[in-house]
Amino acid sequence: MRKERPSKTARKVALNIVTLGAKPGMEEVLPAGIVDATARLVVASGAAGATSVRWSLSRKMVTVYEAFDWMMPGQFEAFAHRKAFCEHQVREGIGAGASQVLVLGAGYDTIGWRLASEFAGVEFFEIDHPATARLKAKGIGAMGSRTNLHLIAEDLGKRQLVDVLHGNEAWSLTAPTVIVAEGLLMYLSPEVVGTLFDQCAVISGAGSRVVFTYVGTRSDGRPDAGPWTRLVLWILKVGGEPWLWSIRPEELNLFLKEHSWIIAPNLAVSASRCGVEFFGVAMK
Numbered sequence: 001m002r003k004e005r006p007s008k009t010a011r012k013v014a015l016n017i018v019t020l021g022a023k024p025g026m027e028e029v030l031p032a033g034i035v036d037a038t039a040r041l042v043v044a045s046g047a048a049g050a051t052s053v054r055w056s057l058s059r060k061m062v063t064v065y066e067a068f069d070w071m072m073p074g075q076f077e078a079f080a081h082r083k084a085f086c087e088h089q090v091r092e093g094i095g096a097g098a099s100q101v102l103v104l105g106a107g108y109d110t111i112g113w114r115l116a117s118e119f120a121g122v123e124f125f126e127i128d129h130p131a132t133a134r135l136k137a138k139g140i141g142a143m144g145s146r147t148n149l150h151l152i153a154e155d156l157g158k159r160q161l162v163d164v165l166h167g168n169e170a171w172s173l174t175a176p177t178v179i180v181a182e183g184l185l186m187y188l189s190p191e192v193v194g195t196l197f198d199q200c201a202v203i204s205g206a207g208s209r210v211v212f213t214y215v216g217t218r219s220d221g222r223p224d225a226g227p228w229t230r231l232v233l234w235i236l237k238v239g240g241e242p243w244l245w246s247i248r249p250e251e252l253n254l255f256l257k258e259h260s261w262i263i264a265p266n267l268a269v270s271a272s273r274c275g276v277e278f279f280g281v282a283m284k
């Protein structure tokens with residue numbers, strides 16, 4: 001990834017969420033308040049201009065996204081389901097006693113900002129590349145900081161999670177924690193993904209869970225981006241954010257076991273694809 005520049009894919013996900021807010025029926029799927037908060041955040045951070053956001057909020061833009069959905073079939077709406085899935089898991093984790101939420105590769109996701117005021121007793125942490133994290137911090141500052149929301153600028157490919165969180169006074173290594181890796185793992189190398197799961201186990205207490213999304217692997221070994229995989233992978237590579245990791249769903253359990261986690265029992269969705277991604281939850 002071109003680390004010195006703010007993430008284009010994070011901006012794309014955020015604007016996609018804003019446009020989903022203009023699609024009839026999506027309000028049933030999208031978490032409450034997400035469209036408004038995301039629209040405010042991208043403008044306040046400078047990630048997108050007010051005009052782009054106004055366009056993104058229009059029905060015309062829905063038509064544009066739908067016209068390009070052939071490239072990654074179902075992916076436009078899949079972002080709404082992805083956000084809903086992650087938020088549902090975070091809320092369920094907090095309900096089950098988690099007192100920390102850590103969002104890895106958070107981009108312009110607003111879950112931490114929205115839920116921090118609702119759950120004052122829970123500490124929320126976000127980590128992203130410095131270039132993206134800086135813009136995010138500017139946006140959150142303008143929207144209203146939360147005392148229990150901690151924004152951390154780090155490259156997860158360069159620094160171990162343990163080292164990143166070790167010096168953070170608010171972080172507890174023993175607290176039950178929900179860790180979110182939404183739309184992130186495909187951008188990391190296989191070594192980094194394995195180490196990241198190892199580290200997630202080290203930095204969190206009993207009863208923790210990792211909520212994540214991932215892409216499958218095709219028979220030729222490439223990440224499966226749908227029928228236009230070669231084109232999509234090329235566009236991502238040229239854009240400076242190539243996909244580096246994927247896994248076949250049937251190999252996921254073994255992979256997680258090797259890294260101190262298991263697939264959450266009874267989680268049928270981990271085997272079903274939404275757009276080009278699978279959703280998963282790992283438990284300790």
Ligand SMILES: C[S@@+](CC[C@H](N)C(=O)[O-])C[C@H]1O[C@@H](n2cnc3c(N)ncnc32)[C@H](O)[C@@H]1O
Nearest residue numbers: 007009010105106107128129155156157182183
């Ligand atoms: C596709 S965006 C997803 C953003 C957010 N999770 C969402 O779903 O709205 C991927 C994010 O991962 C971040 N990222 C990628 N590689 C990273 C790394 N090595 N360290 C920290 N963040 C990284 C990017 O900066 C970007 O914000």
